[in-house]
Amino acid sequence: MLEWGGVADDFTGATDLATNWRARGLRVAVLLGVDHSPADLDGVDGAVIALKSRTAPVTDAVSATRAAARLLRDAGAPRIYDKYCSTFDSTAAGNIGPVLDALATDLGADRTVVVPAFPDAGRTVYQRRLFVFDELLESSHMRHHPLTPMTRSDVTELLTAQSDRSVGWVSWRTVQEGAVAIRAAIDAVPARSHVVVDAVSNADLAAIAAATANDVLVSGGSGLALGLPLRHAAAAPMPVVEGFRAVLAGSASHATQGQVAHARESLPSARLDTAALTSDFTAEIDRLTAWAAAQWADAPRRPVLVYATGAPEDVGDGAHAALIEAAHAELAVAFTARGMRQLLVAGGETSGSVMQRLGVTRLDLGDPVAPGLSWARGRAAAHGGDPLNLLLKSGNFGGSDLFTAAWEHLR
């Protein structure tokens, strides 16, 4: 019986939420897009629908999210988890508020908690302000994101600017008093509100999860999922698919830049050349595919790395974002045709483009590799439905050796 339905605004966010549900013992599946039937969710406790809505026009994001929640409700999900980024990534127009307003209306939720915190990944909320490790969000590398630059840290302010509902707050001091006090504080906020709740530890998340155990709608990063009570269910192992290995890093984030720098010391690597893509896209894809095939012929177990951003000064105009995403998507298809079967994609938007182009519609997860990260198995409709192992990496997740170490989990 489906217990939870999740709707995530990007594909890495979907695997992030599914990873944390699985860590608490739920059987999970990630569905890409909304073209599914409720029967696809038989035998699953938690299903996350991955959308590519974070940077979409507001009306598109709202309608896609509504359709996803409807599908999950039709499949029997009694509760919906609206998953956005743990760094509250949104464009100037801002989709988090309108999406949350629409879900709250559709589901009849009077008060919806807003919990971006994910302490295992360094995201905490204290006195309404979002921190990335020791820095305020506005002072972190997220200030320079090409699509969603974050220049404020107060989550109540960020959400108020995007939402038609009023925005309340529950302080960390109240969270320390436990679930009953948190519930009372949420209920004290006027009806038709969203309620930002401070949290700096997994114990805080457990208290918030207990306080909201009967809410039809919750929202946040993936951290709140770690607040669920642990069940001891035996998760089915993920089948490993043998084949060549690649990293496609379309993320411009700080953590990815460190991972690229680290991997370049030991892996064959190529940086996407925006000028070459602009002048002859197909020739550049063909050139990189021939290069990768030559690397695999030399060392079949060694991954190749293609990246868009190696250093802050590489980040070009946002106008190139779609071109770079399209290049990653085409490379994924061309690499698959050459025998690649294990693919790590860095970046949420990039992962969305790559999965859509490969025609992957469902991911079944393996065990966690790092906070919010798991390998998964999916089938590429664009390549005869062949199975692939896929790791969709949020831009800022993972240690510096991820691109060289992640493969050890594929055994």
Ligand SMILES: Nc1ncnc2c1ncn2[C@@H]1O[C@H](COP(=O)(O)OP(=O)(O)O)[C@@H](O)[C@H]1O
């Ligand atoms: N050097 C670059 N210049 C311009 N845009 C870039 C560059 N590198 C990456 N991008 C674009 O920036 C966006 C990064 O977003 P995303 O894939 O979600 O990564 P992240 O998870 O780090 O946010 C993508 O649209 C990508 O194509």
Ligand SMILES: O=C(O)[C@@H](O)C(=O)COP(=O)(O)O
């Ligand atoms: O919640 C998170 O931090 C991630 O799941 C996420 O959404 C990150 O987005 P990207 O950095 O764009 O991958």
